[in-house]
Amino acid sequence: MDADPVRIVARGELTMSDAAWEQARSRASVIGALASRGSTGTAAADRAALELGVSRRRVYVLLDRYRQGSGLVTDLAVRRSTGGKGGNRLPEPVEDIIRDLIRKRFLTRQRWSVAALHREIARTCAVRGLKAPTRNTVSRRIAMLNPVEVGRRREGADAVRPLQSAGGDVPVIGSILEQVQIDHTVIDVVIVDERERRSIGRPYLTVAIDVYSRTLIGMVVTLEPPSAVSVGLCLAHASGDKRPWLERLGVEVDWPMSGKPKSLYLDNAAEFKSEALRRGCEQHGIRLAYRPQGQPHYGGIVERVIGTTMRQIHELPGTTFSNPAERGRYDSEKMAALTLPELEKWLVLAVASYHGSVHGALGQTPGGKWAAGVAATGMPAVTANQTSFLVDFLPVIRRTLSRTGFVIDHVHYFANALKPWIGRRDRLGRFIIRRDPRDISRVWVLEPEGHHYVEIPYRSISNPSISLWEHRQALTRLRARGAAQVDEAVLFRMIEQMRQVSETAVKTTKRVRRETERRKHAKDPSRLGTRTSKVPPPDAPTDVDPGEVSVQPFEQIEEW
The missing domain is CATH 3.30.420.10 (Ribonuclease H-like superfamily/Ribonuclease H)
Known part of the structure; x- marks a missing residue:
């Protein structure tokens, strides 16, 4: 009984074409090395998939077949198929051409496009008298490859660093x-x-x-x-x-x-x-x-x-x-x-x-x-509510509640919703408050029970909506003028004067024009920031000042 498998294997070896035998031998070299290591992680499987021009799933199938077989080259030979449903699988010589040209042309720093690769595959098939595959077929073969290895071969190690763990x-x-x-x-x-x-x-x-x-x-x-x-x-x-x-x-x-x-x-x-x-x-x-x-x-x-x-x-x-x-x-x-x-x-x-x-x-x-x-x-x-979602990511301020509401950077905020908390404010401590720097005309205050954010507007509803950068600019100008004390009325008068300058100037400066557009853009109703009364809360974070950060220009870019 032991001789039968050997004879079957021998017949398979004798009937295999040179190309099929070479492919099986190549598979045995790669898969055999994986089998000798014991367990095989996804990284090792992906490297093997790229080397063999198959998917990761196929690597595990071949690995299982190799381990269950006799450890021979023919265990990994391509098995004949009628083509499955529709019978439209490619002949093995065409698959060989696709694999070879993907490796030699696509997976290189020259970075051929899929269209250029398909043209070369079609030309090679025509020379050999074979029917060329469609471009979609070539695209599917590429999609089966590990994107990290593809990126490494085409763009270098730095390009795929985000896809790798430490x-x-x-x-x-x-x-x-x-x-x-x-x-x-x-x-x-x-x-x-x-x-x-x-x-x-x-x-x-x-x-x-x-x-x-x-x-x-x-x-x-x-x-x-x-x-x-x-x-x-x-x-x-x-x-x-x-x-x-x-x-x-x-x-x-x-x-x-x-x-x-x-x-x-x-x-x-x-x-x-x-x-x-x-x-x-x-x-x-x-x-x-x-x-x-x-x-x-x-x-x-x-x-x-x-x-x-x-x-x-x-x-x-x-x-x-x-x-x-x-x-x-x-x-x-x-x-x-x-x-x-x-x-x-x-x-x-x-x-x-x-x-x-x-x-x-x-x-x-x-x-x-x-x-x-x-x-x-x-x-x-x-x-469903993008504003509610955004509130959870806004900078946080902590303030105590007074009889007249909250005071944040010389600006007073009040709403009737605060009245039930005022009588027990001494026991409630500091409140968690969220503020949108683009429009500080209202803030979101976390309820003492921590279930909802409540929107609280200016106490003086006649004050215009302003951004945090306008607010800070006004404070800077007031202090430069030697203002000993700054209150809400003085602050908003300064902001009004600043706006009048930009709106009435015959020939504005680039800075003033930019500030005007920033204010208009922040108030655009087509953007996020429509008012909402209650917003689900997050855990209480610490105060955050967004500040300015350096930005990187787009360099070393990938084709769309």
Whole structure:
């Protein structure tokens, strides 16, 4: 009985073609090495998958077959098939051509596109008298590869660092929203104000990228320097239904990518380390992870995914290009033409175009990858009230309650909702208060029971809505004038004078124009920040000042 398996194996060996035997021998070399190690982790399996040109699942199938067999080369030979359902599987010589050219042309620093690779495969098949596979078939073969190894071969080790844990193993991202990366940049274009159409400088962009599908799930364009609030706004935009926002923008595109992330992978910038962000994520069950200190700029998915659009921005009027040498004698300030809303609309259209374009690392469109993820896990739940969500990520202040309400930086806040607490305020201690720096005309106060945030407006409802930067600028001017005491009335008179200067000036300065646009942009009703009475609470975080942070320009970018 022992001879039969040997004879069967021998017959199989004799009837195998040279190409099939070479493939089986190559498989045995790689799979045999894995089998000798005992357990096989995902990182080792992915490296083997890339070397053999198969999926990780296929590696485990071959490993199991090798261990259950006799440890011979023929245990790993390609088994004949009728083609399965439809009988449309490719002949092995065609598969060999695909694998070989993916390795020699696609997985290189030259970074061939899928279209160029398919043309070369079709040409090689024609020379050998074989029927060429379709481009979709080639894309599916690429999609089966481990994206980390693909990125390493095509772009280098630094490009895939965000996808690796500190131990070097590859964390498998198997579903949409499993990992989202957020980062900021200053956009390479000068914009103009809506009143005089004169330059006001460069805006900032905060984006959230779903690593699994490479889709953009959140975007915020602002004149405010990146801060903890920028992160909260981007998360709120990512988690909510974008259709009402797109309608207000007047842009007819489909942007279905929404939902609350399961985890965030972030840089070590100050706004990503704020207590407000950490507590907000804890409240919503979002895990936080950071790039290890001392590594090169983590770049990864989020900084490269907007690559081609940043290059397209260099074609817009008012572009600053990537550096002075590239800009040459081009006068960005003089040529600027787009307002902030116009730039935002342009970016939305660029995102829609990106979602519908084949992604080199995925082998399919990001939109298609997202749709496949939705089909596998179901449609993610979206946040019904984006303002409520945003409040959990706003900076926190702690204040005691007086008979007349709360006083925060010389500004009084009061509402009837505070009356039940005033009589027992001595026992309640300091309250947790959230404040939006873009509009400090109201704050959100956490109830003593800790169940809800209650919105509390100015005590004097005649005071205009102002931003925190206007408030601080007014205080600075008052102190420069030697004001011994600052009260609410004096503060708002100074702010009114500042606004009159900017509104009546015949020829305003660039700084004043920018400040006017910042105020207008923050009050735009199409943005987050509509009033709400009660908001579910988070745990109580410490006070956070968003402040200004440095931003990185888009460099070393990946094609859309």
